Amino acid sequence: MSIFEKIGAEAADSATKDNGSGGSSIFTFNSGMTVKVRVKSPTDVAMYYGYSMFNPRVNTFVPQKSATRNAKGFITSGHTPWDRASDYYYALAKEAKEKGDQAKAEEYSKLGYNFKGKRRYLVGFGHLETGEDIAIDFTQNQYNVVKAAIDKYAKKLDKVAFELTKTGSSTNTVVSLSPILDMDEDLTEAERANFAKCGEKPFDFALFEDCLYVADETEQIKNLVVAGFDIGLLGLTLGAGAPSSGGEITDEDLPQF
Numbered sequence: 075m076s077i078f079e080k081i082g083a084e085a086a087d088s089a090t091k092d093n094g095s096g097g098s099s100i101f102t103f104n105s106g107m108t109v110k111v112r113v114k115s116p117t118d119v120a121m122y123y124g125y126s127m128f129n130p131r132v133n134t135f136v137p138q139k140s141a142t143r144n145a146k147g148f149i150t151s152g153h154t155p156w157d158r159a160s161d162y163y164y165a166l167a168k169e170a171k172e173k174g175d176q177a178k179a180e181e182y183s184k185l186g187y188n189f190k191g192k193r194r195y196l197v198g199f200g201h202l203e204t205g206e207d208i209a210i211d212f213t214q215n216q217y218n219v220v221k222a223a224i225d226k227y228a229k230k231l232d233k234v235a236f237e238l239t240k241t242g243s244s245t246n247t248v249v250s251l252s253p254i255l256d257m258d259e260d261l262t263e264a265e266r267a268n269f270a271k272c273g274e275k276p277f278d279f280a281l282f283e284d285c286l287y288v289a290d291e292t293e294q295i296k297n298l299v300v301a302g303f304d305i306g307l308l309g310l311t312l313g314a315g316a317p318s319s320g321g322e323i324t325d326e327d328l329p330q331f
Contacts, residue, residue, distance in 0.1 A: 111199035118198035123191035160189035200272025223251035
């Protein structure tokens with residue numbers, strides 16, 4: 075079973091529909107960076123549900139066995155330990171709201187959100203510095219910005235390079251994808267050559283497979299402990315072994331309320 079919920083055109087379309095790091099192959103794209111890229115196709119994208127916690131720190135991971143979700147992203151079966159923790163707090167939020175305690179309801183709702191799997195997107199580009207394929211990870215909001223730019227220039231992708239920029243930090247992180255309209259003036263000779271090289275073959279989707287940190291159920295439970303959740307509330311226990319966490323945490327792993 076794939077760790078991705080959707081691949082290609084289906085993943086690209088999912089960003090505009092109703093809702094819901096890293097391994098060795100993902101490109102490190104930190105705030106303050108600008109990367110010159112070629113967009114090979116609007117559908118070089120994969121969508122997945124990532125789980126993380128900023129404080130206490132649990133880095134982004136995907137479950138080895140993902141929950142089953144309906145077309146709108148709601149879980150219908152196969153809840154992971156983190157899904158169960160999220161539901162636990164959402165149930166408390168509902169109870170508090172019914173009792174008229176709005177402050178508690180909001181507190182529990184935020185906790186439920188923290189443990190919830192969030193939609194994230196891996197997008198493939200051609201890197202003009204190297205001429206090779208790269209994969210960059212985005213939150214859903216960031217991908218919506220990137221997708222809008224790609225869609226705007228969809229008919230000119232073979233003629234237009236882009237600058238991908240990230241600024242800000244935490245929940246104020248902003249991503250932009252801007253066209254380089256004068257490639258003779260704004261690209262070096264090597265970058266123009268790599269633009270042509272990147273267009274010689276389609277994006278290699280196999281690159282996505284090594285980008286995400288996959289956690290089995292035991293590690294997910296350990297990460298719940300790291301996150302400060304009382305696993306006994308779910309009837310869960312742990313054997314020997316130190317808690318651990320997944321891939322490197324980034325600003326995008328912060329809760330987006």
